[in-house]
Structure formats: C-alpha cells, structure tokens
Amino acid sequence: MHLKYESVIREALVDGKKDYHQVTEDICAPIENKPTKLWKIGFFLSASLLLFGVFSVGWEVYWGTGVWNLNRTIGWGWDITNFVWWVGIGHAGTLISAILLLFRQGWRTGVNRAAEAMTIFAVMCAGQFPIWHMGRVWDAFFVLPYGNTRGPLWPNFVSPLLWDVFAISTYFTVSLLFWYSGLIPDFATIRDRAKTKFRKAAYGLASFGWAGSAKHWQRHEMLSLVLAGLSTPLVLSVHTIVSFDFATSVIPGWHTTIFPPYFVAGAVFSGFAMVQTLLVITRKVLKLEDYITIGHIEAMNKVIVLTGSIVGVAYLTELFIAYYSGVLWEQEAFRLRVMGPYWWAYWAMMTCNVVSPQLFWFKKLRRNIWFTFFMSIIVNIGMWFERFVIIMSLHRDYLPSSWSYYTPSWTEVGFYLGSFGLFFTCYFLFAKYFRLLPLRKSSLS
C-alpha cells in the first residue's frame, strides 16, 4: 500500500469525498442516461455544419481549386492556415497525456481523456485540408511509397510535405493507439455495468475482452509509459515538421530557424486553449465539476500563459532579427507584416496571443471560469491569425511584379466551418458514448 503524500500547498484533484464506486457512477452517468436536450441541439448543429462542409468541398472538387480565391502568388491561404491551426490544436491531448505523465503531474488525469479524444478529432480535421487542397485529389495516393507499374517511381522523401504525410499519419496512429489502449479498461467497466444486450455486446467488442488481470495491468502500465515516452518527441516532431513546410523555403517570413520550437509552443498554446473551451462546457453540461476542478483549469491557464509568453518572445525575436539581419528581403517581409496590407492580421495576432494571455498572471482571472472560457477562444483566434500571417508572407515577396492579395471565397469558409462540424460531431458522440474521464487511483487524493 503506497501512500501518496501531498503537500499542504497542493489542492485536492477531486472535490467532495468520493469512493471508487461513486466515481464510476458519476463518470458513467452521461453514458447510461438518455441524451439531454442540450446534447441533441449541439449534435444537430454540428452535423449540419459538417454537411455544409461536405457540400463546400464537393463544390471545390468538382469545379476545381480555382473556386478558392488562391492565386498565382498566394498558393496557400485558408486551406493550409486551417490545417496548421487544427494540427496545433491536436497537440494538446497527447501532450497532456504524455508529457504530463512523464512529469508526473497529477492534475492531468482530470483532463486527459477528453484532451486525447480532442487530439484525434483535431488531427482528423487537420488532415482534410492538405488532402482537399490538392489540385488533383483523386491522385493523392501518389504521395505514398507504393510499388507501382510506372517503373521505380517513388515519392520525394526530401519534400517537407512528404514529411507531413509521415508525421501526421504516424501521429494519428500513435495517438489513436495511446487513446484506445487507455480506453480498453474503461470500456470493460461500461460493459460490465451495461443493462441492455446491445450495449453488452458492443462494449464487449470494444473492450477486447479486458478483465483487469494483475499481469495485464502491469503490461498496460508499461505500455502507457513507453507510448508516452514515444509520444513526447512525436508531438514535438509533428509541429516541427509542419513548421518545416515553411521554414525550409527561401521565402522571407517563412525561412526562419526559430520556427520549430516556436510552432511547438504555439501548438501547445492553442491546444490547451481548445481543451479549456471544451472542458468548461463539458464540466457544466455533464456536471463533472467535482472532477474537472478549478485547480485543473488554473493549471492549464498557467501553461497557457507560459506558452503564450514563449510565442511572444519568438515573435519579437523574428521581428528583431529581421531588422538585425541587414537583409532587405527579411526587413521588407516584416515591415509588411506590421504595416502592409495585412497589418490587421498581425495586430490581431499580437493582441490575442501575446498581450491578452498576460492577464493570466492574476490569480483571480486564472481561476475565473468565464474569463478562462473567453480567453480560450481569444487565444485560438490569435493562433489562427498567427498561421494566417505567416502564410500570407507570400503576398509580397521578392519580385514586386507578382505581388497580390487574397480574401477567401465562400467555399473556403464553408470548408473551415465544415471542419468545426466534423470536430464537434465527433466530440458529441464521444462525450455521449465513451467515458470522458478515466478512472484512476491518482484521481482521488
């Protein structure tokens, strides 16, 4: 029997006195009860958005990428902005599960399952964009290194986009494995509590026949630990590789060596913000206030202010080094960012990402639910603008003759909205049919 001593400084991770059974009851309640009205409305709205997204994408595939307002100078716009944005959001889950597991941060248990699920859905959304942004999406399989009849025709392993293919698919697979292997025992719980035949059969399949044997638990612990160890560098690598899409190029404003860690910090920043958005809603709707406590929210807010500040230092570094470099192209790229045609995006980014998170230095605000909710949305708006600002470095690069401007068309907006539809549809289903919180001893103090 190991006693987990906690210092007086620490807060309880679960509020109220609960025994194990009570915890199970609470957590399983949303699954076993009928869906609420709120859930139904939310699900319906998300599904409608998803349908609109499908229509927008269908329109684009039929008529050609030309229905997007991208042009000869600006080859990427909302498509890749949204891709990077969603991938960034998709970093929080695995990060929370993996890095915080390695750092043995107890508070992670309150949030990790939802965050992992969010990761999977966000990566699913992210993956849509580079696929549908292709001019000939029906040939998308060309990126795979498959044996073919056209002679030794292989993809180009030097291309950062191909790295993306490997990175995103690996990340998706490993996150899925990590998440699912954690869910197996939870499914077993639901299975054994199930009253209906169908539930018993379905969760029986999903639980892989898990019975909770001691030896299995031992392997399970080992598996989680090693997967966490693998996921940690994997998480870093994914956004690093996404940043390589830009940083390997010769385009001023894209080619910056600080991009890899700065993208990762930004990803954690936006990912945590998205987790906050979801948690604040979920704990309210599913009445899980005892498990997702103010303490959890505050800890997340601390990570947000930290990563926000890192991102802020990176912005200033970029700006400073551009002027320090004495390179005309760099200086112009950054001058145009600050006061060019897209100045509003730059300043939106600065306000949302650098200035406003600093308010979290105040404990009162850090622990205020509504303020947290508000900030979590602000941060994600800011992070969207960050990617937009970076990609729009294209609008004015070396030769002034090619300078251009870009605003999205309805199909691009529709695609983006559709990705929200996909995300929330998945999330609603998940919250209803999967266990939102894992049952772990460490979640009890």
Place this chain on the structure above:
Amino acid sequence: MSVKKFAVAVYDDEAVLFPAVKKVRSAGYKIHDVYTPFAVHGLDVALGEKESDLHVAGFIYGITGTATALGFMGWIFTTDWPQNFGGKPTFPLPAFIPIVFELTVLFAAVGMVLTFCYLNQIMPGVKKHIFHPRQTDDKFVMAIEVTDENAASTEAFLKSTGAEETKVEMAEADWWYGRFDQKEEYEIKQQLA
C-alpha cells in the same frame, strides 16, 4: 481450454487486498489471478510477477523502423532512381531525419500495441470470464483454482483474509471467442445449480 473450479474472494479496498495476497501466498496457495478495476501500484510485485519486457520489444521495433526508413530511402535515392532535386546531395541525410524519426516511432508504437494484445490475449471478439460484475468498477477480486475437495476450505480461508464476499464457481480459466451479451453453457449450468 477447460472449465475449472475457482474459489473467489472479493475485496473492497486495496488496503485489505495487499495483506490478503501476502497471506494467501505464504499459506501456499497458488493465486490464479487478481482482478482490479485499475492498475494497483506494486500488486505485480506482491504477486511475484516478473517485470514486463514489453519495452525491450518496443526498442527492437523502433530500431527496425529506423533501419527500414534509412535503408529504403537510401536505396531509392542512391540506387533505384537517383535524381537531382534542387542540387541536393544524392544521399541527403538531414532531409531524411524527419521520416526516419517518424517511422521509428510508428514501428515501435504499433509493434508494442500488437505485442501487448498478443501477450494479454485480447482482441475484439475475445471473451474472458468475469468473476464479479464490479471487478471493473471498484472491487478487487482474487481467484484461486480449487478442486472439489479443497473448495470449501479455500473459501473459508479466503473469508478469513478479510474478503467482503467469497464464492466458489465454475469458470473458463482462459480466453475464448464469444459475446458478452450471451451466457456460456457453464455459466447457465452454474446459475441453475
């Protein structure tokens, strides 16, 4: 695969479980298994289980991934079809690193999960005997294989270790293909008895 008889003890706290395991083992009983709703730290040691070598398997899978990626890309770029992209070297090692890393992780993770499932003999469609419906909720269940002769005495002994509830039942000790919503023959028999 055979149905055997088990003496089953149900505990409602780890604090009772650990001394019970110790007592049962020192009394010379061979514990079939202990089922817990969550990983209980140190239980494997108490049961005398060896540490798992799963991570070693993971390492080997990882190295395989590294070698596959490097070998495959190296072969394509230098032997199968060398080409000139932007003047990059024929073996552009720095540009291989990202994919090498990803495949290392992918191989290690997928390999380990498959190995995990194989070792635990779990997969969709697999069914195992659940001794107590709350063993995945909040109860700790210990099962000891017994014969008709010592069933009663074992049960009594288990009772003495602080078990909240004890019983003797027939159970399939291993796994089989089946559905959790259907009762197996031996379970129905047991219920009737």
Place this chain on the structure above:
Amino acid sequence: MKSRNRRGAAWSNNPWLQEMPDPITKCTWDNYVIMSPNRAKKMGAELTDLNEVDRDKKVFSIKTNGKEVKLPVLVVPGVHDDVIAVALGYGRSKTVGKAAADLGVNVYPLMGQDATGNLSFYAAAVDLKNTGETYQLAITQTHHSYQNDRPIIHEYSLNEFKKDPNQLYNKRKDALGHYTSPDGVVHHGGHGDAGHDAHGAKDAHAAQDAHGEAHADPHAAAANATKTEEDWQEAYRKNGTLYPNFESHGMKWGMSIDLNSCVGGGSCTIACQAENNVSVVGKNQVLLVHDMHWIRIDRYFAGDPTKPDSIQTLFQPMLCQHCDNAPCENVCPVNATNHSSEGMNQMAYNRCIGTRYCANNCPYKVRRFNWRDWNEADCFDDNVYTDGRRDDINDDITRMVLNPDVTVRSRGVMEKCSFCVQRLQGAKATAKKQGRLMKDGEAKVACQQACPTDAIVFGNVNDRESAIFKLRYEDQKERVFHVLEDIHTLPNINYLSKIRNASEVMSRNPEEASHGSEKAHA
C-alpha cells in the same frame, strides 16, 4: 485623346491577344482611360496603396464631340497631366465572335474629323466626370515600382557605364566573392579592387592577419585560385553552398535576356502561348490572378510619379529561371518536378497532384497552376463554363491551334516554362539522325524566335563557341547578372543590365548611390 488599338480591332476576337497584358498598364480584356497621377488626384481617382489591392476602378464619363462614354480609369505614371487616352476597338457585338463580344466600350463615336476630313485620333476639348460607379479591371501586375533598392534589376546611365563598365561586375564579385572559399574561411586578399572591405568578412581579419601574404597555406592557395577573373563565378557556384556540385556534361541550356533591347512588346508571351498550348483563362479568372502566361513581362516605373518627365520605364521578361539549385524542386512531395542533366527544371504533369508548394517556394513566382479545367482535359464533365466569357479554344476547329508536340494540361497540375523542350529534343534528334553534332542556333525557343529586337539569346552554355557563351563570358560579361543570385538559386537565365541613354537613373536611390556594393551584399 490619344488612342492605342490592336490593329483597330481587326484581330480583336483572338483571345490570346485579348489576354495579353497591355505593355504599360498590364491590363487585359478591356479598354479604359489612362491618366496621370496628378490628374487622378485632382479628380479623386488617385493611385493609392489600396488601389493595388482593390480591382474596382473608378468609372468616369467622357464627353467630347457631343458624345458620351463611360470608362474605368487607370492611373499611369508618365502620362502628361493634361492628356487622357483610350484604346479603340472595343465594344464589339456578338457577331464578331465569342472572345471579343461585349468587351469594353466602343469609343469610335467619340472621334471627330480633322480639317481634311480624316478621322481624328485626338480631341482637344473633353469633359471628364467621376460617375461614382466602379468597374473591375483585370490587371496582371499591381505593384509598379521595384522599390528601387530591391536588387533584382541593375540599371546604369550611359555615362556611368562609360566611366566604369565593370561597375556591375565588381559589385557582384564583391558580394558573391565572399562565398567562394571552399572551406568557408574567408580570405580578404582574394579580391583586389573591392574598394573598402566593408561587407567583408566575418573571419577575414583574423585569417588575413594570421597568414599575412607570405604564409604558404592550403587555404590561402585555394583563395588565390579564385582570384582569376573567370573563376569566381564558378567558385561561388561550387562553394557558396553546402551541396555537392552537379556537373552538366554535354548540353547545358542557358538563356540571356538583354534589358536594353527589350521593348516590352509581348510577342514572346504570345509566341510561347502558341507554342506551348498555354491556356487562355478569361477575364474573370485574370481578375482572380489566375493568369497562365509562362513568360511575362514585368514592367516597372521609376521616378517621381508627380513629374511625368522624370518617369523611366523598365521591362523585365520573367520566366522560369531553370535554377540549378531550384527551391521548387526540393519541395514537391511526388517528384513531379526535378532537374535534368541539361540544366533544365522539368515538370512531369502526369505526376503532379497540385499541392502548389513549388509555386509558393519559387522566388520568381513563375510557376502557373491550372486552377480550373481550361481545356476539358480532366475527368469531370462539363465543369468549364461557369464564369462568363471564355475563349472558344475548346471548339473542334479552334482546338486545331494546339501544338501536337506539347501536352494539354489538365486541371490541378502545375506548369511553367519548359525551355520549349520539344524543340530542343527535336533539334537534337535531327542532328543525331544526320549523324552530326548539333550546331549553335539550331535549337531556338519560341520567345527567342518571336522577339523583334533579339533581346533573347539561347543556346548551349557548355559550347564555348555558342552565342550564349560568348555573350555571357566574353562580349557582355560586365553587364551580366542573375536575378536574386545572392540566394544561390543558380539560375540558367541571365540578364544584361539596362544602360540608359540618360543623365540619371531614376531607380537609383541616394543611399544606393553612396553605398553601392553593400546593398548587394545585404
């Protein structure tokens, strides 16, 4: 009122010509009024930063000779403050054909007669009024200055050039010579007449002091090796990089474009379009900046827009530079673009999946994407005619204009200048069939052939007897430069500097004049 027309609209139904940007205004598919910035400012149609972004142009009504037409205004520096100009030949009816129908406004009614009864191409009294309406003009280039200090074009006045013909050559040698040492140790003794060694070298002093002149040392020897006039460019090519050097044996195609000879007429653009089956996209698509021309002519103004007399115009034909270290080639995920052993950057259309990454990463922005199905060549039926006017290139008859030697590209693939590879292969094959070596000048690219002023020279650079070799390394070597050569893309196209017969070069900013070479280095 002055007029400019396309042969009085005789060929107005030719979509190639309609889509060819006007050499000065860079506008397509329309006619419009041009006026000077001063007048525009007075009349509320000034050229602002927003004007570049916003394609909505102000519509003015023009009244003269008792007739009135309404036309959008384009502000063009260099126009006399009291002159406006409109092109004739627009506003045709549908009978003229699909392409020209309903384009622009017919301004023939505005023309009066002169004393001899001939049609007068100008009118003295014109009533000009801002109608408050707007109209969208499809313009392919919206920024009009090369920002003076962007080192993408080099101009000198004749006097400057006479005084020191090697000014550009030395400037380049100073900037690039910095990267010519094989081990990265920069030795300053290397180049002689660098003026002051301002942009020099991080490591220069220590190294110089360390070795002195007498010090015999392999590094110093290497530096000395780059001392000779011809070698520093080669040394920059080999050592200004972390990559190995790919030698081109046999052919190595190269092109030289003389900025002095180029008059911006655009025949290269059309010749290329005809040769290579480059699609016409229509006005709406040009408005979306989806133009497809493989070779475009960048037009820049220098001087003070408020002083029409100070305006100098410059044309720079821009096409794929066939870089030996091409940023576009690396990034294609599917190998659709790579480098040939003859120094060409080549596209495999079949393999392209249309990620547009190459175009983004092209510093010259010369890659062109098939945004739509211009040629009914993809697998979706009937998805061509959605946006109004189109050329009739997909008629059975007009399709016969297509060059059978060149693929028609489908939607979703990237394309760009191929150096007319079909012609080069043809010329090589002919020579081979006849069992001889190909002679210089046998392989001509379309733009070169069409250029009325012979501004374009093309050939095999490995052939020391070729015109391109002589031009580049002997005759005009002091005028040679590559665009953006400081980023080591190693273009196979070079330009020859513009030498103006003027006392002053307006594009030169004062700082550039005083600091000269540092700029290039930076």
Place this chain on the structure above:
Amino acid sequence: MLNQEFKIPAKLKTTSLVLLVIGLITLGAGVATLLFSHEVVSQTRFWAVLLQNSIFFLLISLASVFILSATSLAQAGWIVSFRRIPEAIGSIVWVLGIIAGAIILTLIWTDNYHIYHWLEKGNIPHNSLNTLKNFFLSKPFFSIWTVVVIALWGWLGVKLRNLSVQQDSEPKGSTKTYWINFKYSAGFVFVFALTLASTIPWLWIMSIDSHWFSTMFSWYTFASSFVSGMSMIMLWILYTKRHGYLDIVSDEHIHDVGKFMFAFSIFWTYLWFSQFMLIWYANIPEETIYFKIRMHGPYKFFYWLNIILNFVCPILILMPRPNKRNYFVVVLVAVLIIFGHWIDFYQMIMPGTVGADWQMGWFEIGILCGFVGLVIWLVANKLTKAPMVPQNHPFLKETIIHIS
C-alpha cells in the same frame, strides 16, 4: 540527518585550488606569450579562449538559477531534496558574471575587432538597412545591457538562495517565504526570457559572426547551457552524496535528474538540428557560410565531435532505465555532456575569431582547468554556509517519500 552541514573534504579543496592555480599560471603565461605577442592571431586566441570559458561557465551556472525558478513555478516537489546545490551554484553567478563582463567589456572598449568584427568601422555600414544593428551593436548599448543583465542575474541568483535559507529559520508550516520565492522565480523567468533566451547570446556570441544571423541562436545556446548546467548539478549531488551528505536523495531523484540530462540532450539536438537543417535546406549563402567553415572547413572535427558528445553519447548511454540509476554511468555522461557543450561553445566562438588557426593546446586546457577549479571552490564554499537540506520547505516531506 536533515540538518547536516557540508564540510569541504580536504581532497576537494586541494583539487580545486590546484586547478585554480593551474588556471592562473596559464593565464599569466598567456598574457606573457600570447597577449604580448606580435602576432594578431595569438592575441585573438588569448581573448577568444577567455571569452569562451567565461561565458560558458557563467551560463551553465545561470542554468541553476533557471532550474530553481522553473521548478518553483511548476511547484515541483522532487527537486527540494537537493535544492541547496543549484542554490549554491546560482549564488556564484555574480562572480562569474563579473569575470565574463570584465572580459567582454575589455574587448569592447579596446575595439578588439578581431573578436567582434562589427567594432571595426565600416564593417557594418551605416545605412537604413542596418539602423537597428548599428544601435544594437554599439558600444554604449552593448556595455549598458551587459552590465545590467549581469547585475540582475547575480542579484537574483543570490536572492533565491537567501530566501530559501531564510525559510530554514521560519516556524514549521509557514509558507510565507515560499510564496515570496515563487514571485522572485517568476521575476527571474521574465528576466531570463529577455536576456538569455533572446538578447544576450545575440550580443555576446552571435555578433562575433557579425553578418550572420539565426533566430534560433539564443534558444540553442540556452539548451546547450541548460543541459550542461543540469549535468553539473548531477555531479555535485553525487559527489556530496558519496561523502555522506544528502542521504534523502534517493535513486529516484538521481533517475529524475538523469531523465533531465537525457531529455535536454535530445532537446539540444532538436534545436541544433532544426537550425542546421533549415539553413542547409534553404541553402542561402549568407546563412550557409556559418556552417561551411564548420562542416567543410577547419572545424570539421569539432562539428562531428559536437554531435557525438552531445547527442549520440547521452542518448545511447542514458536510454536504458538502469543506466540512469547507475552512479558511475551517470557521472561519466555528466562529464561528457559538460565537456561536449564546452566544445559546442568552442565551435561557436572560434571560427569567427581565430578562423583557420584554431588550436587546442596548453592555453585552452589550462584556462578550462582554472575555471573548473574556480567553480568547484566557490560552490563548495557556498555549500558550507547552510544546511544541505532546506529545513522548512513545504515540499520537503513529499520529496523524501518521492517515488517515480
């Protein structure tokens, strides 16, 4: 046992003093033969070596202040058992800061353009492109910022330790000083972001290659100094433990510090690789020239040595769990890491200063010895001034029963 006080073992005292004396003798010999040599390259070598060592040892000591602040802010309990060691190291930052500052300011005010090329008139032309650079790399700004930063670092290093010591004499259960410490830690992290994570490496190191620039540079320098700082803490823990102190530090703590060394070696490699690969890939000469001299030029050996010592060795050796708990292995890796990053700093500074004429001779090694001796002597003395374990830290109990 918890209130044990450190007494410097005689051997340590002798060793440190011997090393210190070697350093001083080398310095003296260096002044005589190098500084007053008529060859510029010898003078440059003299200054470059001093610069490298003083900055390196200053930054790896500063890493201790950073780890203290970071763990305080993260409310990490595990570090408390050996907190006094980073505290001691952190509180000598001011001494090393004065040494480094003196060397740097001497270089600046004697216009030593063989080290800092921008000091030479005309090397960075005064034009609109370089306005900011001309201000940033100007003597007044450079000097003022250097002095301010060293003062802040030194003061906060001492302050964090003093607060912790002050806590020892407070009543049990009082968390007042804990929260004050928390606030100072936040302050330090803020200062750190504006100095080591940005401006200082640009000024002190990157400006040596005065035309070259990389936005990653400061973070990369930080990673280098942080992982070696962690290794230095590890060496002290094991040394004091061997001599009977810090018995509350269990294998679990050693394992944790080992994990830090492992993880941050990977982190360093990650930053190193990102910076290198991006420059390699884009292949723009004004950036690649930095690696040209290091990869293809006279520093080829150090280029590879750097990767082997700082990436290959730690990752291979520290990966298996038992190795992170094996004191011998851990000490070996710690020494390799510290030496490796010393080499890392060597290859940051030398190519831009002595160029092709690098040497790794008596002067380099002697000065290294001197600094090692100095750091040992200062830290050991500092350790004697307070109990080896914080007496009243709220996490003390947690750290004692710490399990992984």
